[in-house]
Amino acid sequence: MESKYFNYSNIKWGAMFNTQTRKAIKWLLPGAMALMFGMSSNAFAVPADPVKTELLDKGKQVYYKRCVWCHGVEGGGDGPAADRLFTRPRNFIQGTFKIRFTDSGELPREQDLIDTVKNGLPGSAMPAWGEFLKEDEIIAVVQFVKTLVQDRDFNDADEEVAIQDFGSNPWNTTGPHHLGIPQEAIDQGKEVFLKNKCFECHGGEGRGDGNPTMKDDWGFPIVAADWQQCWNFRGSRRDPYNPFNIVRTVSTGLNGTPMPNFKDQITVEDRWKLAAFVNSLCPRKNIDKLTNKPVPDFLISSEYTEGKVAETIDDPMWQSTDHDPKFIPRSEETKDNPRWNYIAMAGQITRGKRNFDPKVDNLWVASRWSAEDNAVYYLLEYHLRFLSTNPEYPDAVAMQWPAHLQDLFGAEKPYFIFGDSKKPVDVWQANFLAKDYNPTAPPKPDGYQLDVKVHEYNGNGFDALKDKETAPTVQVVDSIFKQGRVKVLIKRSLQTENKETDVQIPSEQFIPVSFMQWAGQDKEKDEHMAISTWYYTILKPALPQSLYYMPPIMAVVFFTFQGWLVWMTKRTRKMYDEGKVKRDIIPK
Numbered sequence: 001m002e003s004k005y006f007n008y009s010n011i012k013w014g015a016m017f018n019t020q021t022r023k024a025i026k027w028l029l030p031g032a033m034a035l036m037f038g039m040s041s042n043a044f045a046v047p048a049d050p051v052k053t054e055l056l057d058k059g060k061q062v063y064y065k066r067c068v069w070c071h072g073v074e075g076g077g078d079g080p081a082a083d084r085l086f087t088r089p090r091n092f093i094q095g096t097f098k099i100r101f102t103d104s105g106e107l108p109r110e111q112d113l114i115d116t117v118k119n120g121l122p123g124s125a126m127p128a129w130g131e132f133l134k135e136d137e138i139i140a141v142v143q144f145v146k147t148l149v150q151d152r153d154f155n156d157a158d159e160e161v162a163i164q165d166f167g168s169n170p171w172n173t174t175g176p177h178h179l180g181i182p183q184e185a186i187d188q189g190k191e192v193f194l195k196n197k198c199f200e201c202h203g204g205e206g207r208g209d210g211n212p213t214m215k216d217d218w219g220f221p222i223v224a225a226d227w228q229q230c231w232n233f234r235g236s237r238r239d240p241y242n243p244f245n246i247v248r249t250v251s252t253g254l255n256g257t258p259m260p261n262f263k264d265q266i267t268v269e270d271r272w273k274l275a276a277f278v279n280s281l282c283p284r285k286n287i288d289k290l291t292n293k294p295v296p297d298f299l300i301s302s303e304y305t306e307g308k309v310a311e312t313i314d315d316p317m318w319q320s321t322d323h324d325p326k327f328i329p330r331s332e333e334t335k336d337n338p339r340w341n342y343i344a345m346a347g348q349i350t351r352g353k354r355n356f357d358p359k360v361d362n363l364w365v366a367s368r369w370s371a372e373d374n375a376v377y378y379l380l381e382y383h384l385r386f387l388s389t390n391p392e393y394p395d396a397v398a399m400q401w402p403a404h405l406q407d408l409f410g411a412e413k414p415y416f417i418f419g420d421s422k423k424p425v426d427v428w429q430a431n432f433l434a435k436d437y438n439p440t441a442p443p444k445p446d447g448y449q450l451d452v453k454v455h456e457y458n459g460n461g462f463d464a465l466k467d468k469e470t471a472p473t474v475q476v477v478d479s480i481f482k483q484g485r486v487k488v489l490i491k492r493s494l495q496t497e498n499k500e501t502d503v504q505i506p507s508e509q510f511i512p513v514s515f516m517q518w519a520g521q522d523k524e525k526d527e528h529m530a531i532s533t534w535y536y537t538i539l540k541p542a543l544p545q546s547l548y549y550m551p552p553i554m555a556v557v558f559f560t561f562q563g564w565l566v567w568m569t570k571r572t573r574k575m576y577d578e579g580k581v582k583r584d585i586i587p588k
């Protein structure tokens, strides 16, 4: 049978049966299935947490002040902001909640809802209310949310929930979790991943690129989570590297989504190993407490490169991990390679066609430059599950520079979207479609070559973006789309002929630079895009920095050492003179 995702506990009880039948099936089916397959479950059933009616007045007030904009007057997930959001705000009416300790299809515990409201659902518009509301307000609004559920009843004594068995962290890690988890457990977790075919939805490298055709229970398109961006896990609870969160998801599934539970397929011990594996894929970065995302790396250092820079992405010269070296040290081979800088991307929502749900919220940049080549290289990389196949809406990524660096004083920068009348910008845009690409075909192990066209623009403001008429100066020397990740290697000479429109790039100077990105599959185009704020880049000096500060340090060390030598000699002589040292221990 077509059973790879079939799980009896995933059946939507509410939608399919009336209450009586629902209850009967609920009691009989697990027993019958357990008999059939000889399985048992360690979960224990308790009644759902009833509504605390005395808190409802207060909860209602909080709801209509804070939540109604997204979740709607009756909790139908249809507030005024709803249409602009992907993922859409939850419709509470069916009682479908993703992040729970309870079994698939069941209501959540009260504590699950409190934790969700407090920590938010990262990767969606649902804010972490712990920042804005007091604990008692959160508890109260959760009571009110429970009363918005119409198809189920938290007060019904028969509405039981089975708290799942999560075991406990076998390595006793409390964070940073990568330090205490042995590689062996991670490797075994990978076996569990392969055996249970998580890749069918999550992709071979876990970037969520396995299946482009999924829908949620309300008929809206949904994609599998990108494991390499664990900070966007809905249930990450502001602790994205904690394997517990993954054990919970795998044990309970996510109601309302195609994500099933695996409690009968995977033992609790194996779920922890699986979680360790999933967790190991997520780059270790400093996570910002407010945004729940990595702290951006605001300075992109371009490494000076002896000789020529390799013009292929696969070259060892470009290999390095996106882990912050502060958390996971680099390997011997990659330690001098440029670092991956994390750039935060957000929808452009100030002018024109706004973008409230950009497909891409991440961009990673590494850079090298070469005096011999007189050129600078930027390797841009971002996660995107599926590319466009429509030539009218190609995918695209761009870098934006101030066109006249010499006219900027201090920290001055042009307006961040296409500059302004006084401060023009130079925009390099790579437009591309993948060759022979079909998002629903099985993934190609080597990935897809990109058919790239480079556009260079001059910007003097939002409505004043012009194609440059001068000869092209920017090249894309290599590019690929593979397993849910785009990589584009851009090359540009440091100086160009046309000083009026092209940025002239000096070394050893902080230069503002920003990024833009368009997801063609979502029909993003022109100002309907994702943007970053201004970052800085600097072409690092030709000599390793150590050569600059080492001579003075050596001088200090040398003089100190000399002083010490003189002092020692004097002291020894004095001791000798005073007869404290016998003559024969002083070397002749």
Ligand code: HEC
Binding pocket: 062, 063, 066, 067, 068, 069, 070, 071, 081, 085, 087, 088, 089, 090, 096, 097, 098, 099, 100, 113, 116, 117, 121, 124, 125, 126, 127, 129, 141, 142, 145, 234
């Ligand atoms: C800016 C929009 C927005 C506001 C305001 C908002 N939410 Fe949400 N909320 C969402 C979105 C979007 C989701 C669905 C995310 C998903 O399904 O991944 C959600 C989901 C939820 C869920 C479901 C959790 C689960 O486990 O499935 C609860 C409960 C919730 N919100 C409560 C609240 C409460 C209480 C407030 C007010 C204090 C609130 N929300 C305000 C956007 C919002």
Ligand code: HEC
Binding pocket: 005, 098, 193, 196, 197, 198, 199, 200, 201, 202, 214, 222, 223, 224, 225, 232, 233, 234, 235, 236, 246, 249, 250, 254, 257, 258, 259, 260, 262, 274, 278
């Ligand atoms: C049928 C497709 C499917 C399969 C198979 C599947 N997943 Fe998922 N998974 C999803 C979807 C869809 C989501 C995202 C749901 C959402 O956005 O709310 C998801 C989300 C997740 C998340 C993120 C949870 C969070 O807090 O947001 C984790 C972790 C996860 N899956 C792990 C796994 C593991 C491990 C396996 C294999 C044992 C697996 N999944 C198999 C579809 C699947």
